[in-house]
Amino acid sequence: MKTFQLSISPFVFQIETDIPLVLENAKLIYQSGYTEDIQESTYVDYFLSITFSNGLRRFFRPQARFLCDDREPFKPLHANQAFAMLEWGMNWTVAAHELDYAIVHSAVLAKDNKAILFPAPPGSGKSTLTAHLSQNGWRLLSDEMALIQPKTNRVRPFVRPVCLKNSSIELAKAWFPDATYSSIARHTHKGDVIHMAAPSEASAACDEEAEIVGIVYPNYKADTTLDIYPMNMTESFMQLVSNSFNFTVVGNESFDTITQVIEQSKHFEIFYNDLNEVSAFLDEEIIHAN
Amino acid sequence: MVDETFSQELELKKGMRLHPFLDGSGIVLFDPTRTFVSSLNVSKETFFGWLRSPDELNDKNAELLNTLIHQGFVVALDHAQSEPL
Numbered sequence: 001m002k003t004f005q006l007s008i009s010p011f012v013f014q015i016e017t018d019i020p021l022v023l024e025n026a027k028l029i030y031q032s033g034y035t036e037d038i039q040e041s042t043y044v045d046y047f048l049s050i051t052f053s054n055g056l057r058r059f060f061r062p063q064a065r066f067l068c069d070d071r072e073p074f075k076p077l078h079a080n081q082a083f084a085m086l087e088w089g090m091n092w093t094v095a096a097h098e099l100d101y102a103i104v105h106s107a108v109l110a111k112d113n114k115a116i117l118f119p120a121p122p123g124s125g126k127s128t129l130t131a132h133l134s135q136n137g138w139r140l141l142s143d144e145m146a147l148i149q150p151k152t153n154r155v156r157p158f159v160r161p162v163c164l165k166n167s168s169i170e171l172a173k174a175w176f177p178d179a180t181y182s183s184i185a186r187h188t189h190k191g192d193v194i195h196m197a198a199p200s201e202a203s204a205a206c207d208e209e210a211e212i213v214g215i216v217y218p219n220y221k222a223d224t225t226l227d228i229y230p231m232n233m234t235e236s237f238m239q240l241v242s243n244s245f246n247f248t249v250v251g252n253e254s255f256d257t258i259t260q261v262i263e264q265s266k267h268f269e270i271f272y273n274d275l276n277e278v279s280a281f282l283d284e285e286i287i288h289a290n
Numbered sequence: 291m292v293d294e295t296f297s298q299e300l301e302l303k304k305g306m307r308l309h310p311f312l313d314g315s316g317i318v319l320f321d322p323t324r325t326f327v328s329s330l331n332v333s334k335e336t337f338f339g340w341l342r343s344p345d346e347l348n349d350k351n352a353e354l355l356n357t358l359i360h361q362g363f364v365v366a367l368d369h370a371q372s373e374p375l
Contacts, residue, residue, distance in 0.1 A: 232311070232313055232315030232316070232331075233311035233312065233313045233315050233316075234311055234315040234316035234317070234318065234329050234330075234331060235315070237311070237318055237329065238318070238327070238329050241327055247325060248325040249325075251322050251325045252307075252320075252322050255307065255309075255320045255322070255327070259309050259311075259318070262311065263311065263312050
């Protein structure tokens with residue numbers, strides 16, 4: 001059994017594992033954020049484990065189990081999906097426990113320290129869009145969750161790899177051959193899955209908050225030009241709340257935070273298939289708009 | 291079907307929060323105890339007009355107000371305890 005820590009600002013995770021695939025991928029993807037040199041003085045936010053199931057399962061179709069303290073939020077998965085399971089487990093851990101931020105299920109990218117949130121359900125192309133923007137002049141703050149400072153419109157980076165699925169995997173590898181990728185987790189409930197490491201500039205800026213200036217609800221459509229629909233604040237508020245992980249727990253503070261974010265942002269729903277068009281639109285209409 | 295409480299003035303239940311958006315697109319109501327939200331695409335002034343004269347609403351708006359009553363945001367005005375808004 002090995003123990004390592006991942007320092008992913010603003011959190012430190014301490015993880016136990018006996019699965020070589022987890023160690024290899026964690027080192028590869030997190031690089032300087034990964035350490036096996038455990039210092040007692042380091043404050044650990046979350047203690048996790050991802051280990052082989054016991055008994056015969058260790059040898060016959062081996063499975064991986066994820067635990068956060070003594071809680072097991074997911075059913076065991078095939079061991080070849082263990083690193084993806086750790087990533088999903090870290091997402092679950094933060095979403096289920098963190099009360100210091102208003103947390104929204106959303107990608108976050110920034111330019112000139114102005115951030116845009118991309119709340120979206122699976123299948124909207126959010127992660128492909130995130131991967132593309134993060135490699136083309138936009139700073140990645142998160143692929144999965146916006147950590148919004150309470151009663152402000154400022155978002156804290158939580159720089160993690162981008163989770164790509166199915167046909168997006170080959171697309172990303174062709175577009176960004178120099179990026180770092182995890183091994184493929186095949187046949188997960190989301191299909192084949194790979195994690196693309198965050199660009200080093202994004203990791204280096206992991207403590208630089210950005211001001212939220214836009215909220216864009218993306219929808220990928222293969223046969224469309226860029227269609228843009230401005231949204232009003234009331235519609236956008238209801239959508240953002242429905243994408244919030246901890247609204248029902250944090251309550252009043254979350255309500256104040258989200259109303260403030262809504263009032264200081266522009267709001268759009270977009271239908272797209274050309275990522276460069278989306279980037280140009282975001283630049284002109286949100287980042288550099290007066 | 292219109293609720294019986296529509297025969298009298300209504301008010302926002304104590305403790306409920308209301309936020310009108312700057313773009314005038316509508317208001318959101320928040321119940322901090324149940325952490326439940328609801329929205330209406332009307333201004334704050336229009337909404338309070340509905341509460342003062344619920345019997346004058348058309349069917350569509352009466353149904354919206356009825357929903358807020360059932361969600362626990364709006365109650366019959368208690369004159370003994372009412373305070374200026």
